[in-house]
Amino acid sequence: MSEPILSIRGLRKSFGSTEIMRGVDLDLRHAERHALIGPNGAGKSTLFHLLSGHLAPSAGEIRFDGHDIGGRSPQAINGLGLARSFQITNIFPKLSVFENIRLAVMRPHGVQYTFWKVMARDKAIRRETQRLLELVRLTARASTLAGEMAYSEQRSLEIAMTLACDPKLILLDEPMAGMATEETHYTAQLIREVTQGRTLVIVEHDMDVVFSLSDRISVLVYGQVIATGTPEEIRNDPRVKEAYLGEEVSA
Amino acid sequence: MDQFLVSLMNGVIYGLLLFMVSAGLTLIFGMMGVLNFAHASFYMLGAYFAYTLQDLVGFWGAVLVSPVLVGLVGVAVERFFLRRVHQYGHAHELLLTFGLSFIVAESIKLFFGNFPVDYRIPAALDVPAFAIGGAQYPVYRLLMGGIAIAMFIVIYLLLTRTRVGIVVRSAIYKPRMAEALGHNVPLVFMGVFGVGAALAGLAGAVAGAFYTTNPNMALELGVMVFVVVVVGGLGSLGGAMLASLLIGVVTSLAVSVDRSLADLFALVGASAWARDVGGLLTLKISSLSATIPFALMLLILLVRPGGLMGEKV
Amino acid sequence: MRAVSISVFAVAAVGVATLFALPFLLSQGLLNAAVQMLIAALFASAYNLLCGQAGMLSFGHAAYFGVGAFGTVHAMNAIGGAGLLPTPLLPLVGAAFGLVFGAVAGWFATQRTGTYFAMITLAIAELVHSLAPHLKGLFGGEAGVSTMRMPAWGFDFGSTTQVYYLTLGWALLCVGLLYFFTHTPLGRLVYGLRENSHRLRFLGYNVHGLGIAVFAISAMFSGVAGALQVMSNESANYVVFDPGLSAAVILNSYIGGVKMFLGPALGAALMTFFGYAVSDLTQSWLLYQGILFVLVMMFMPAGLAGLPGTLSRLRQRFGLARAMPLVLLSMGAAILLSLGGAFAIELLQRLFSQDYRSAVRLHPGEAWPPVMLLSREWSPASMATWSVPLLLFAAGLLLAWLARRRGAALEGGQAESLPPGLAVPRTEGAA
Numbered sequence: 001m002s003e004p005i006l007s008i009r010g011l012r013k014s015f016g017s018t019e020i021m022r023g024v025d026l027d028l029r030h031a032e033r034h035a036l037i038g039p040n041g042a043g044k045s046t047l048f049h050l051l052s053g054h055l056a057p058s059a060g061e062i063r064f065d066g067h068d069i070g071g072r073s074p075q076a077i078n079g080l081g082l083a084r085s086f087q088i089t090n091i092f093p094k095l096s097v098f099e100n101i102r103l104a105v106m107r108p109h110g111v112q113y114t115f116w117k118v119m120a121r122d123k124a125i126r127r128e129t130q131r132l133l134e135l136v137r138l139t140a141r142a143s144t145l146a147g148e149m150a151y152s153e154q155r156s157l158e159i160a161m162t163l164a165c166d167p168k169l170i171l172l173d174e175p176m177a178g179m180a181t182e183e184t185h186y187t188a189q190l191i192r193e194v195t196q197g198r199t200l201v202i203v204e205h206d207m208d209v210v211f212s213l214s215d216r217i218s219v220l221v222y223g224q225v226i227a228t229g230t231p232e233e234i235r236n237d238p239r240v241k242e243a244y245l246g247e248e249v250s251a
Numbered sequence: 252m253d254q255f256l257v258s259l260m261n262g263v264i265y266g267l268l269l270f271m272v273s274a275g276l277t278l279i280f281g282m283m284g285v286l287n288f289a290h291a292s293f294y295m296l297g298a299y300f301a302y303t304l305q306d307l308v309g310f311w312g313a314v315l316v317s318p319v320l321v322g323l324v325g326v327a328v329e330r331f332f333l334r335r336v337h338q339y340g341h342a343h344e345l346l347l348t349f350g351l352s353f354i355v356a357e358s359i360k361l362f363f364g365n366f367p368v369d370y371r372i373p374a375a376l377d378v379p380a381f382a383i384g385g386a387q388y389p390v391y392r393l394l395m396g397g398i399a400i401a402m403f404i405v406i407y408l409l410l411t412r413t414r415v416g417i418v419v420r421s422a423i424y425k426p427r428m429a430e431a432l433g434h435n436v437p438l439v440f441m442g443v444f445g446v447g448a449a450l451a452g453l454a455g456a457v458a459g460a461f462y463t464t465n466p467n468m469a470l471e472l473g474v475m476v477f478v479v480v481v482v483g484g485l486g487s488l489g490g491a492m493l494a495s496l497l498i499g500v501v502t503s504l505a506v507s508v509d510r511s512l513a514d515l516f517a518l519v520g521a522s523a524w525a526r527d528v529g530g531l532l533t534l535k536i537s538s539l540s541a542t543i544p545f546a547l548m549l550l551i552l553l554v555r556p557g558g559l560m561g562e563k564v
Numbered sequence: 565m566r567a568v569s570i571s572v573f574a575v576a577a578v579g580v581a582t583l584f585a586l587p588f589l590l591s592q593g594l595l596n597a598a599v600q601m602l603i604a605a606l607f608a609s610a611y612n613l614l615c616g617q618a619g620m621l622s623f624g625h626a627a628y629f630g631v632g633a634f635g636t637v638h639a640m641n642a643i644g645g646a647g648l649l650p651t652p653l654l655p656l657v658g659a660a661f662g663l664v665f666g667a668v669a670g671w672f673a674t675q676r677t678g679t680y681f682a683m684i685t686l687a688i689a690e691l692v693h694s695l696a697p698h699l700k701g702l703f704g705g706e707a708g709v710s711t712m713r714m715p716a717w718g719f720d721f722g723s724t725t726q727v728y729y730l731t732l733g734w735a736l737l738c739v740g741l742l743y744f745f746t747h748t749p750l751g752r753l754v755y756g757l758r759e760n761s762h763r764l765r766f767l768g769y770n771v772h773g774l775g776i777a778v779f780a781i782s783a784m785f786s787g788v789a790g791a792l793q794v795m796s797n798e799s800a801n802y803v804v805f806d807p808g809l810s811a812a813v814i815l816n817s818y819i820g821g822v823k824m825f826l827g828p829a830l831g832a833a834l835m836t837f838f839g840y841a842v843s844d845l846t847q848s849w850l851l852y853q854g855i856l857f858v859l860v861m862m863f864m865p866a867g868l869a870g871l872p873g874t875l876s877r878l879r880q881r882f883g884l885a886r887a888m889p890l891v892l893l894s895m896g897a898a899i900l901l902s903l904g905g906a907f908a909i910e911l912l913q914r915l916f917s918q919d920y921r922s923a924v925r926l927h928p929g930e931a932w933p934p935v936m937l938l939s940r941e942w943s944p945a946s947m948a949t950w951s952v953p954l955l956l957f958a959a960g961l962l963l964a965w966l967a968r969r970r971g972a973a974l975e976g977g978q979a980e981s982l983p984p985g986l987a988v989p990r991t992e993g994a995a
């Protein structure tokens with residue numbers, strides 16, 4: 001598979017007179033784990049919004065799996081196999097954790113307009129929901145209201161919901177924010193396992209995770225990608241050091 | 252032609268009246284994010300307070316004092332009711348104001364009866380201004396329009412030229428930042444709410460004497476005011492002016508159109524067919540004049556929900 | 565959990581049995597009121613699907629009730645008065661009209677959310693309300709459209725009892741279907757709409773389509789309620805499109821409590837019943853309803869149906885012995901304040917009524933005549949008259965203040981005595 005699964009050309013986004021994306025070119029290979037790093041305000045979340053359909057590009061092209069997805073609706077893009085998690089936890093707060101995951105699982109099973117069957121009877125959906133619950137280690141919290149969990153547990157829930165639709169391309173926006181070291185290790189391993197055979201783009205500030213998890217890293221500064229390469233290449237790139245990493249890597 | 256001019260002037264003045272009431276509502280929404288269902292109740296209270304005070308302090312006294320009283324009611328509503336339910340979200344606030352409007356209407360029925368009261372223009376003002384097309388145009392209509400225009404100018408200058416106005420505008424735009432800068436934002440909220448209520452009360456005091464003063468006037472005007480602020484753009488003062496005039500003029504002109512949609516079909520030679528279809532198509536435009544604002548509101552909500560001059564939603 | 569569901573089931577069974585037994589227990593007049601209560605309860609349950617479950621606040625729901633009503637009345641008059649369907653099946657016509665009109669209106673309304681959605685529903689309702697008087701063929705003008713119930717299936721549907729059982733059957737069926745709906749995939753998605761429709765989009769759902777489906781289903785059951793009313797009253801009038809009915813269903817639903825499935829139904833039944841019961845005693849019933857609504861919105865957001873839950877949580881936290889005084893104080897305060905308020909309002913209503921004012925005007929200079937209240941005469945000039953509401957208010961406020969202090973003491977005491985992990989989390993207002 002030499003065709004990149006995601007191909008971004010000349011992507012620009014302005015809000016009024018403020019330009020956030022200033023021309024991004026990026027190719028994502030099949031089944032690669034790609035990290036996106038950069039200083040705050042560089043436009044990482046904006047890039048995710050543009051890829052997932054939350055925002056429409058002002059200019060440029062985004063091709064995913066052979067489809068042009070720039071400016072399409074979030075549900076259409078998700079239907080094509082692109083799923084994202086959110087930097088600010090975006091769950092169903094007054095529903096139980098089980099229900100949260102189940103809502104995500106229901107869509108691939110095509111039951112959204114079903115009003116003649118009892119939900120709880122569907123074994124396939126229940127099994128799938130259980131599996132995801134165990135995967136993110138939230139089985140003990142199955143009947144807790146999602147809004148009442150600890151922040152790191154909510155991040156795990158976010159990940160579970162993103163994986164539920166069996167996506168080809170996963171965008172994770174700071175999935176481990178607020179997690180303790182052990183949780184971070186577990187989640188990083190979890191991400192490594194579930195993204196086997198899938199393409200991953202992850203935004204993270206924890207540099208250990210970034211360098212150990214990713215196949216390639218892109219550095220986004222002021223709305224442009226200034227460098228793309230393997231972790232080694234990025235670590236030694238002078239432009240990157242100057243713009244972002246500074247003293248942290250040598251420490 | 253004269254009839255057209257009269258209709259036009261009536262429409263403009265009715266529009267200015269709508270603006271007096273909707274100005275406060277749109278500012279309050281822009282500032283607090285809550286659509287105050289009880290805003291037209293302030294209008295009604297203004298009329299009824301003025302009616303009650305008229306015998307005590309005369310007509311002009313009543314018109315001056317009544318808005319102040321209504322403003323105080325507005326301040327009390329914000330301080331003791333809205334602030335308490337702020338934590339439950341905008342929908343809850345909207346419902347609370349809905350309940351308050353209900354209580355005000357029922358209370359008015361209790362104190363004044365479920366029928367119109369005899370709040371009239373004083374004889375001194377019940378004179379014609381000029382003759383147009385064989386009929387006399389009343390001074391009072393011009394007076395209402397004049398007060399509305401004066402009010403618009405005063406608010407505009409207050410908001411743009413005075414220090415208080417700048418603080419208010421910053422609190423409307425970015426309340427947390429304004430608070431961080433040391434301004435007493437809750438006080439500003441209370442003040443804007445009170446002033447908005449007072450403006451609606453002034454409109455009621457002035458208009459109630461000309462149009463009818465009855466317990467349903469809040470409901471009748473209230474729906475129109477919603478149409479205005481939605482069409483004009485929630486939070487936009489200029490939009491409220493534009494939409495008020497638009498709706499006032501269109502409604503007024505439509506009332507004098509004695510044709511029906513079927514007559515329109517005559518242009519393409521299909522009027523006989525349209526008349527056969529009957530129902531909606533044979534209704535006269537004048538009868539439909541009350542529905543035009545709602546059709547306009549629906550259109551705007553679908554095509555440009557931010558309103559004519561509001562933010563893009 | 566098993567014990568809870570058995571007791572819930574038992575309560576429900578007793579409730580349904582009581583409903584079936586009512587015609588043997590009530591007079592015809594009260595039975596008629598019961599029919600209206602069932603209709604109001606069904607309408608409120610249909611409304612709650614949209615409002616409480618989907619989180620979409622509709623301000624013009626009477627439109628769908630009315631469309632169902634008028635569709636049914638015309639169906640009843642069709643075929644020379646024989647009716648399009650046998651009488652027991654007529655509510656299907658109301659359902660059909662409600663469903664279609666709801667789908668069309670819903671397509672427009674659900675394009676926006678929140679306040680804008682509420683405004684669209686208001687505009688649609690007002691559109692119908694302002695058009696109806698002009699379309700005399702459809703809506704019959706001021707006198708409305710009248711009809712007659714036709715005999716079917718061996719019943720003549722002439723007596724109130726038969727009408728009651730017909731209404732009860734349909735109400736139970738529809739409420740049952742609405743309850744079943746909450747357990748279906750679409751029904752679960754409706755809760756997702758309320759909680760986070762934004763996220764649903766990114767999970768691949770067509771949120772607009774879901775909105776239309778929910779809107780249409782809610783309108784369908786509202787249409788059934790409208791049909792039942794037409795069948796009971798044997799007439800339909802365009803006053804049904806007045807903002808009053810839309811307002812009533814909102815008030816009823818929130819007073820009952822939108823967070824529980826049967827909350828709005830109970831609120832509607834209660835309010836309708838009180839409307840009947842006290843309409844002879846007071847002219848200010850609507851004022852009381854409005855005040856109750858505002859009080860509920862401010863102090864009891866979970867509504868009346870949420871009271872048992874609040875009480876049981878109090879008992880769990882503090883134990884029966886310590887919670888009882890708090891509950892009794894609060895109840896006492898509520899009762900005293902209500903009595904004081906009612907007394908004052910009734911006094912004022914009589915003093916400001918047209919009859920009284922003309923009586924005063926007829927005898928200028930003389931002392932004001934006494935008013936009749938609770939079969940006694942009260943003179944407006946005497947202190948005794950005004951001291952009654954004042955004392956009731958003062959006593960009520962005192963009890964309320966005592967209740968508040970006790971509540972604060974309980975909270976403070978518990979914070980010290982229990983380790984943090986054991987405190988039952990408060991769900992009201994939690995992040």
